[in-house]
Structures are given as structure tokens and as C-alpha cells.
Amino acid sequence: MRGITKSFAGNSVLAGVSLRAAAGEVHALVGENGAGKSTLMKVLAGVHRPEGGEILIEGRPVHFTSPADALAHGVAMIYQELSLAPHLTVAENIFLGREPLRFRPLGVVAKRELNERAGRLLEDYGFRIDPRAVVGRLSAAARQLVEIARATAEARRVVVMDEPTSSLTAHEAEDLFRLIRDLKGRGLAVVYISHRLEELGEVADRLTVLRDGREVYEGAWGELSQGEIIRHMAGRELKDIFPPRAAQRGAALLRVEGLTRKGKFEDVTFEARAGEVVGLAGLAGAGRTELVEAVFGAQPFDGGAVYLNGAKFNAPDPARAVGRGLGLLTEDRKRTGLCPDQTLARNLTLANVGALVKRWVLSRGREREAAREYVERLRVRPPDPERVAGRLSGGNQQKVLLGRWLFAGSRVFLLDEPTRGVDVAARAEIYRAVNRLAEGGVAVVMVSSDLPELLGMADRILVMRRGRLVAELDAKRTTQEEVLTYATLEEEFEIRNDE
Ligand SMILES: Nc1ncnc2c1ncn2[C@@H]1O[C@H](COP(=O)(O)OP(=O)(O)OP(=O)(O)O)[C@@H](O)[C@H]1O
Ligand SMILES: [Mg+2]
Incomplete structure (x- = not known):
């Protein structure tokens, strides 16, 4: 992405942001709340149209008009606010719009095949979820895993993960990291947004820091200390994350x-x-x-x-x-x-x-x-x-x-x-x-x-x-x-x- 600009109702949110994600690499995207991370990635995923700048996939300029369009170019996204259809089953959500058809001309969905394929996929990923379960009845963590499975099953070149662990346990997060390493191995580019720097340390290869809709740092992960990353994000030193408290215990x-x-x-x-x-x-x-x-x-x-x-x-x-x-x-x-x-x-x-x-x-x-x-x-x-x-x-x-x-x-x-x-x-x-x-x-x-x-x-x-x-x-x-x-x-x- 080069020089992307985007505003909402006249408020500039992205002021010429560039981001490069290479095949086989996990690119961490960090920044304070409201810095523009999700917006930048929604531009990439075809949700938002940028006002300026360009997107290149393998060097070729593309203009996405919808998420389906981005997907056709191999770009999928796990959204921060989950986007599953609550009344459909896990399998139906995973293959939404790409259901295997038994009699293609008639458009009849092969239910059994759908469940089997979703089941295999979830099992591969190590996610313990029944493909036949209705999504609306699942816990927040399970829904998040389904969302992860859906996007990664679709992605062929780039997969964006916007705070994918926000409702996962440490154990489930481990499953996700394993999956991410696997995606890397298959040559996908992964863009990973998180506020947990320890977690990013598990998977990140490169780092981009956004502040107020601008990119203020780009480099290899590990070049900056946590304190330096925070300073880039906040634009200032942040000493006491846990400030001392002078409270008297009472009744x-x-x-x-x-x-x-x-x-x-x-x-x-x-x-x-x-x-x-x-x-x-x-x-x-x-x-x-x-x-x-x-x-x-x-x-x-x-x-x-x-x-x-x-x-x-x-x-x-x-x-x-x-x-x-x-x-x-x-x-x-x-x-x-x-x-x-x-x-x-x-x-x-x-x-x-x-x-x-x-x-x-x-x-x-x-x-x-x-x-x-x-x-x-x-x-x-x-x-x-x-x-x-x-x-x-x-x-x-x-x-x-x-x-x-x-x-x-x-x-x-x-x-x-x-x-x-x-x-x-x-x-x-x-x-x-x-x-x-x-x-x-x-x-x-x-x-x-x-x-x-x-x-x-x-x-x-x-x-x-x-x-x-x-x-x-x-x-x-x-x-x-x-x-x-x-x-x-x-x-x-x-x-x-x-x-
Ligand atoms: N659809 C929209 N309409 C109007 N303003 C929006 C819209 N989406 C985002 N914004 C604004 O754009 C700015 C950037 O938001 P964005 O969601 O990209 O931040 P973020 O970096 O992802 O933050 P967080 O870490 O809290 O998820 C914010 O000021 C937000 O209020
Ligand atoms: Mg966000």
C-alpha cells in the first residue's frame, strides 16, 4: 500500500500511509486506539475506498470495490468486530458464498460435504468446534476461532488479523500462533494488529507503527525495545504503566x-x-x-x-x-x-x-x-x-x-x-x-x-x-x-x- 489517504465526513483518518507485507512474513501493525489501523486494513480488504494512494498486489495495481473483490485477489481479513452470520452454522459461515455444490446448475449445497470439509479444516487448525453448531450459540472465543478459520481458508496471498486474540484464552492463542507459522510457511503475508506487544513478539517479523493516521516507524521486529515502540505509538515517554496507589484499606x-x-x-x-x-x-x-x-x-x-x-x-x-x-x-x-x-x-x-x-x-x-x-x-x-x-x-x-x-x-x-x-x-x-x-x-x-x-x-x-x-x-x-x-x-x- 502506498500513500493511502482516507477520511470520514471530512475528518482525515489516514494521511498517506504505506505498508509493505512480504510473502512468508508476519507484519505487526500497532498504534494507539484510533490511530487508523483497522481503517487502513479495511481499505486493503475492499471495505473502504481510499481517496488517494495505491494498492499493489505482487507489483500490479489493483482497485478493490468490495471485500469479495479483494478476496478474488487473495486478500482476506479477520475483523476486529466479528462478522459472522449468527443464525448459520459454523460450516455454513466458513464456506459462505463458496459452498460446494452437488448439482452445480441447480445450486444445491451439499450439506454433508460442507460439514466434512469444515470439520477437517477445524481439526487441522486444532480448533475444537462442531461444524454443525449454530454460530449465535457459541462463546465469544469459539466465534473468534470460526472467524479465523473462515478468513484463513479463503486467503491465498494476504491475511489480515485485526486483534484476533481479543477473546481467546492463552491456550487458544497458542493454536492461532501455530496456524500463523503454518500460513507463513505456505508463503502468505500476514498483517497482525494487536495491543499486546508480548504476543506480537511470538510471531512478528516486521513492524509498522501508526500514529494519528501516519506511519511513524517501519523496521524489522526486534530493532526497537518495548519502551521505544510505546514511545513511537504515544509520541511520548510512558514511564509508569502501573502507577503507584496510595490507598488506605477501609471497611x-x-x-x-x-x-x-x-x-x-x-x-x-x-x-x-x-x-x-x-x-x-x-x-x-x-x-x-x-x-x-x-x-x-x-x-x-x-x-x-x-x-x-x-x-x-x-x-x-x-x-x-x-x-x-x-x-x-x-x-x-x-x-x-x-x-x-x-x-x-x-x-x-x-x-x-x-x-x-x-x-x-x-x-x-x-x-x-x-x-x-x-x-x-x-x-x-x-x-x-x-x-x-x-x-x-x-x-x-x-x-x-x-x-x-x-x-x-x-x-x-x-x-x-x-x-x-x-x-x-x-x-x-x-x-x-x-x-x-x-x-x-x-x-x-x-x-x-x-x-x-x-x-x-x-x-x-x-x-x-x-x-x-x-x-x-x-x-x-x-x-x-x-x-x-x-x-x-x-x-x-x-x-x-x-x-
Ligand atoms: N465508519 C466510520 N465512520 C466515521 N469515523 C470512523 C469510521 N471508522 C473509523 N472511524 C474513525 O477513524 C479513526 C481511526 O479508527 P480505526 O478504527 O482505524 O482505529 P484503530 O487504530 O483500529 O483503533 P483501535 O486500536 O481502537 O481498534 C477513529 O477516529 C475512528 O473514530
Ligand atoms: Mg481497530
């Missing part, structure tokens, strides 16, 4: 006692004190999301109780949980958090509209004012409260959701994977915001699969395995290895030190 604001939901989590007991950040570690499927959603009243439970400030409060629904000072930042912002068609200001103030009412009327001025404050505090980009939330980049959407609970004045924050898909600089902002909350006497429970994040942010780390709490560790003294050991241990013995 137990949240106490969860013997909470049980059959098949999901069992007999979970813990507390979170004012000023404390409690980390919740575990593998995907360990029951962490179900647990925090149950505390928030968004999912049922069968036994046990929740206490807020010492008083029993089993939240009957999220609305009443919010009324009692609970806030939940969900892991799946598209499905359960963001209202994509509403403005950023509306999304920010949604959980506390009462604060905006003046003499029975919703004050738009107050809404804008409040939104501006949080946009500023969380560095939402672009800093425009009137922007439609669905049009923001992924990480900026996450910041808006966090801002919502800040504005709602929650006393107990349940954060489920709060920095997934968030760039390093913005992540540091979120950590700072969490620290300020703790310093202000809020109790924070943070579910995260990012172990450096848990070690850097939490006071105590609770480890869940198969629905049970199996360890409580002092974050200052434990290691990633220790946390992982408890999270993956197969033996059924319990280690809890309740102090």
Missing part, C-alpha cells in the same frame, strides 16, 4: 458469601474493602464473568449471599444494583454495554441520568458538560461528546463505558477485562482512573486474563478454577507462574489462606 464494602450457581461457580466467598483492588484470575470458562454478573444481578445464582456495606443485598436486577452503588464493566462491550447508535455523551451518562435532570427536564447542557469532563479525564479520542459511540475505535469505546460508572458514582466496581483491546497509553489512563477510585474509597474487583495487569494493579489476587476459588495471593509477592499454576492445576485440592 468491607462488598462481601460475597458461599455464592453458588450450579455448573458455573460454587461456594465462592471473598470480600473487597474500600480502597482495595481485588484481582480475579483464572482461565476462560473458570466462571469469573458469571460470578461478577451474578453479583450485579445480571445473572441468576442458586445459593449464597451478597453483602454491601454489611447489609445483605442479592441484586434482583442490574438497575437496582446500580441504585445501590454497584457498577459492572462487561467484557463484551458490543453485546452488553455500549449503545452504538447513541452519542458518546448519552452513553457516558446513561447509568446516572438523574444527575442531569433540572426541574423535571433532562438538561442537554449538563449532559454535554459531564461528558466533556470524562472525555477529558479518560483521554477519549476524538474528544467529541456528540460523536456516535459505535464509530469510536474499540479502545475508546471501552473508556466511555468506564466513564459511565465513574459518572454514576459507583462505590463497588466490578471490572471484567477492563483493558481488552485498549492501547498502552489509554490503558495507563484507565489504571490511573482505577487508582483514583481506590484512593477515593471505592472497592474494585477486577477480572483480567492479562497477568502483568493483575500483578501490577491488584492488592490481592484470587484465582478461580472450574468455578471455585482455589488460591488467594498477595499481588506484591506472587508471580505470573504461580497464578497460572493455580489457574490450571488439575488436582482437586484446595489451597486457601484466608488471611
Whole structure:
């Protein structure tokens, strides 16, 4: 790609970006949220038409008018926001538009052949997914694997992966890396977008850094240290990703006692004190999301109780949980958090509209004012409260959701994977915001699969395995290895030190 320019409604997003991906090479594309990574790749995949610049495939200029057109030239993309048809099966999604036909002229799809071929493909990739399953019923991780299988099955020259691991476990990510090495071996060019630099280190050969729609660095992977990459992305030095916190531990604001939901989590007991950040570690499927959603009243439970400030409060629904000072930042912002068609200001103030009412009327001025404050505090980009939330980049959407609970004045924050898909600089902002909350006497429970994040942010780390709490560790003294050991241990013995 040479000198690609692109703007949306007069706002320039790409200002002459070039990117070269060679056969048999993994090209890492990094940059802060909103830098233009997805947009650049959607230009390559035929989703967006560029205003200027050119795309060359094997030296020949091409003009893609649609994703199908790009695909015909061997270019496929795994989108950041998944793009599968929920009502179709896994096999149907993988071969959508390219179904094997039994009687070609009649256009009859050979179902059995379809399932067999999809099954073989998934098996080859090491993905344990039934080709006959309906996609809408799959977990986020399984859907992501199907998306990966679909795009890589189609790609002949270039495959773009836009944050392909955002809902995968470490184990599934390993399968993906193996697949990527295989694609490399077959001579494909892979463009890989991720905010996790450790992960890129596993696969990347070259690196391009984008900042504000410009390319600020291009070179071999490994030439720059992590700190230097971050400096190129953010345009400044970023010293304390995990800023120190000066919080005093106070009373137990949240106490969860013997909470049980059959098949999901069992007999979970813990507390979170004012000023404390409690980390919740575990593998995907360990029951962490179900647990925090149950505390928030968004999912049922069968036994046990929740206490807020010492008083029993089993939240009957999220609305009443919010009324009692609970806030939940969900892991799946598209499905359960963001209202994509509403403005950023509306999304920010949604959980506390009462604060905006003046003499029975919703004050738009107050809404804008409040939104501006949080946009500023969380560095939402672009800093425009009137922007439609669905049009923001992924990480900026996450910041808006966090801002919502800040504005709602929650006393107990349940954060489920709060920095997934968030760039390093913005992540540091979120950590700072969490620290300020703790310093202000809020109790924070943070579910995260990012172990450096848990070690850097939490006071105590609770480890869940198969629905049970199996360890409580002092974050200052434990290691990633220790946390992982408890999270993956197969033996059924319990280690809890309740102090
Ligand atoms: N369809 C669209 N309409 C209007 N603006 C858009 C659209 N798509 C993207 N933008 C804007 O273009 C800019 C770049 O967005 P893009 O999604 O390419 O960022 P990104 O680098 O992929 O970020 P992230 O790391 O958060 O995924 C952002 O300011 C975004 O708001
Ligand atoms: Mg993106």
C-alpha cells in the first residue's frame, strides 16, 4: 500500500500511509486506539475506498470495490468486530458464498460435504468446534476461532488479523500462533494488529507503527525495545504503566458469601474493602464473568449471599444494583454495554441520568458538560461528546463505558477485562482512573486474563478454577507462574489462606 489517504465526513483518518507485507512474513501493525489501523486494513480488504494512494498486489495495481473483490485477489481479513452470520452454522459461515455444490446448475449445497470439509479444516487448525453448531450459540472465543478459520481458508496471498486474540484464552492463542507459522510457511503475508506487544513478539517479523493516521516507524521486529515502540505509538515517554496507589484499606464494602450457581461457580466467598483492588484470575470458562454478573444481578445464582456495606443485598436486577452503588464493566462491550447508535455523551451518562435532570427536564447542557469532563479525564479520542459511540475505535469505546460508572458514582466496581483491546497509553489512563477510585474509597474487583495487569494493579489476587476459588495471593509477592499454576492445576485440592 502506498500513500493511502482516507477520511470520514471530512475528518482525515489516514494521511498517506504505506505498508509493505512480504510473502512468508508476519507484519505487526500497532498504534494507539484510533490511530487508523483497522481503517487502513479495511481499505486493503475492499471495505473502504481510499481517496488517494495505491494498492499493489505482487507489483500490479489493483482497485478493490468490495471485500469479495479483494478476496478474488487473495486478500482476506479477520475483523476486529466479528462478522459472522449468527443464525448459520459454523460450516455454513466458513464456506459462505463458496459452498460446494452437488448439482452445480441447480445450486444445491451439499450439506454433508460442507460439514466434512469444515470439520477437517477445524481439526487441522486444532480448533475444537462442531461444524454443525449454530454460530449465535457459541462463546465469544469459539466465534473468534470460526472467524479465523473462515478468513484463513479463503486467503491465498494476504491475511489480515485485526486483534484476533481479543477473546481467546492463552491456550487458544497458542493454536492461532501455530496456524500463523503454518500460513507463513505456505508463503502468505500476514498483517497482525494487536495491543499486546508480548504476543506480537511470538510471531512478528516486521513492524509498522501508526500514529494519528501516519506511519511513524517501519523496521524489522526486534530493532526497537518495548519502551521505544510505546514511545513511537504515544509520541511520548510512558514511564509508569502501573502507577503507584496510595490507598488506605477501609471497611468491607462488598462481601460475597458461599455464592453458588450450579455448573458455573460454587461456594465462592471473598470480600473487597474500600480502597482495595481485588484481582480475579483464572482461565476462560473458570466462571469469573458469571460470578461478577451474578453479583450485579445480571445473572441468576442458586445459593449464597451478597453483602454491601454489611447489609445483605442479592441484586434482583442490574438497575437496582446500580441504585445501590454497584457498577459492572462487561467484557463484551458490543453485546452488553455500549449503545452504538447513541452519542458518546448519552452513553457516558446513561447509568446516572438523574444527575442531569433540572426541574423535571433532562438538561442537554449538563449532559454535554459531564461528558466533556470524562472525555477529558479518560483521554477519549476524538474528544467529541456528540460523536456516535459505535464509530469510536474499540479502545475508546471501552473508556466511555468506564466513564459511565465513574459518572454514576459507583462505590463497588466490578471490572471484567477492563483493558481488552485498549492501547498502552489509554490503558495507563484507565489504571490511573482505577487508582483514583481506590484512593477515593471505592472497592474494585477486577477480572483480567492479562497477568502483568493483575500483578501490577491488584492488592490481592484470587484465582478461580472450574468455578471455585482455589488460591488467594498477595499481588506484591506472587508471580505470573504461580497464578497460572493455580489457574490450571488439575488436582482437586484446595489451597486457601484466608488471611
Ligand atoms: N465508519 C466510520 N465512520 C466515521 N469515523 C470512523 C469510521 N471508522 C473509523 N472511524 C474513525 O477513524 C479513526 C481511526 O479508527 P480505526 O478504527 O482505524 O482505529 P484503530 O487504530 O483500529 O483503533 P483501535 O486500536 O481502537 O481498534 C477513529 O477516529 C475512528 O473514530
Ligand atoms: Mg481497530
